[in-house]
Amino acid sequence: MDIQLKRGLLDVCVLAAIKDEDSYGYKIIKDLKPCIELSESTLYTILKRLETAKMLTVRSAEHDGRLRKYYRITAAGLKRIEEFKEEWKEIMSIYQFVVKEDRHG
Amino acid sequence: MGKQEFLARLEEGLSGLPQEDIAERMGFYSEMIDDRMEDGLSEEAAVAGIGSVEEVVSQIVAETPLPRIVRERVRSNRRLQAWEILLLVLGFPLWFPLLIAAFAIILSLYIVIWALVLSLWAVELALIVGALGGLAAGVLFIFRGEGLQGLAVIGAGLALAGLSVFLFYGCRGAGKGALILAKKLALGIKSLFLKKEGAR
Numbered sequence: 624m625d626i627q628l629k630r631g632l633l634d635v636c637v638l639a640a641i642k643d644e645d646s647y648g649y650k651i652i653k654d655l656k657p658c659i660e661l662s663e664s665t666l667y668t669i670l671k672r673l674e675t676a677k678m679l680t681v682r683s684a685e686h687d688g689r690l691r692k693y694y695r696i697t698a699a700g701l702k703r704i705e706e707f708k709e710e711w712k713e714i715m716s717i718y719q720f721v722v723k724e725d726r727h728g
Numbered sequence: 729m730g731k732q733e734f735l736a737r738l739e740e741g742l743s744g745l746p747q748e749d750i751a752e753r754m755g756f757y758s759e760m761i762d763d764r765m766e767d768g769l770s771e772e773a774a775v776a777g778i779g780s781v782e783e784v785v786s787q788i789v790a791e792t793p794l795p796r797i798v799r800e801r802v803r804s805n806r807r808l809q810a811w812e813i814l815l816l817v818l819g820f821p822l823w824f825p826l827l828i829a830a831f832a833i834i835l836s837l838y839i840v841i842w843a844l845v846l847s848l849w850a851v852e853l854a855l856i857v858g859a860l861g862g863l864a865a866g867v868l869f870i871f872r873g874e875g876l877q878g879l880a881v882i883g884a885g886l887a888l889a890g891l892s893v894f895l896f897y898g899c900r901g902a903g904k905g906a907l908i909l910a911k912k913l914a915l916g917i918k919s920l921f922l923k924k925e926g927a928r
């Protein structure tokens with residue numbers, strides 16, 4: 624897959640994983656597993672990128688006597704998900720067109 | 729490998745990066761291993777799932793921008809003595825051109841890599857133009873009644889077109905190769921800084 628495209632998809636996947644409730648690294652990886660296999664190092668990079676873009680915020684909270692980082696989506700992050708949905712409506716209609724062409728050919 | 733060993737080797741591999749970067753990465757991987765263990769994995773399995781230390785380190789180094797590494801290296805030096813500052817100022821005419829030269833060398837390495845690719849594409853373009861020109865000129869010859877010359881020129885044009893198809897794949901391959909080479913170069917320059925730091 625095209626690298627730029629994949630990067631954009633991964634960003635939205637991670638945003639979607641923290642959309643409904645705050646989550647932490649390992650849970651994000653586990654939640655995304657049915658959809659996409661993510662390594663820890665890749666997740667770190669994505670989280671960092673999203674934090675820099677102010678699409679999520681990070682807080683440390685104690686869990687079981689140790690610190691764990693929780694990630695919360697921001698308004699900008701939610702907006703990104705909505706944009707993604709709009710973009711993909713367009714892409715899906717192109718896909719439908721391409722598939723139809725294949726069938727005729 | 730246990731968690732402590734993994735983290736110790738990670739810290740060693742990352743030495744030379746900014747302290748806050750190292751601390752953040754260590755915290756991240758430590759949390760990951762703890763969470764895996766809480767999920768029922770043994771310590772060994774939890775660590776093994778992260779991947780090898782070398783892989784993790786090289787990915788982190790590749791993602792850290794060069795200026796950040798250089799800045800850290802400059803900053804982490806001990807405070808300068810007065811005579812060292814004097815020496816730096818007096819030596820300015822000497823070290824400044826050397827610094828510029830170092831940057832120029834790195835820059836020229838990149839330029840050489842991309843110039844090679846660009847020149848291949850230029851040949852490709854010349855072949856295509858030659859092929860089109862040959863075909864057009866050949867047709868012109870035939871219309872003017874010079875059939876033999878026309879055929880010869882068309883033949884040459886077709887030959888150029890054939891070559892251009894072959895070279896197209898060569899060009900694409902060279903482009904990909906150059907990209908890999910440029911990445912390796914960047915990694916090499918970074919590790920130069922990191923290794924010196926580690927040896928100190």
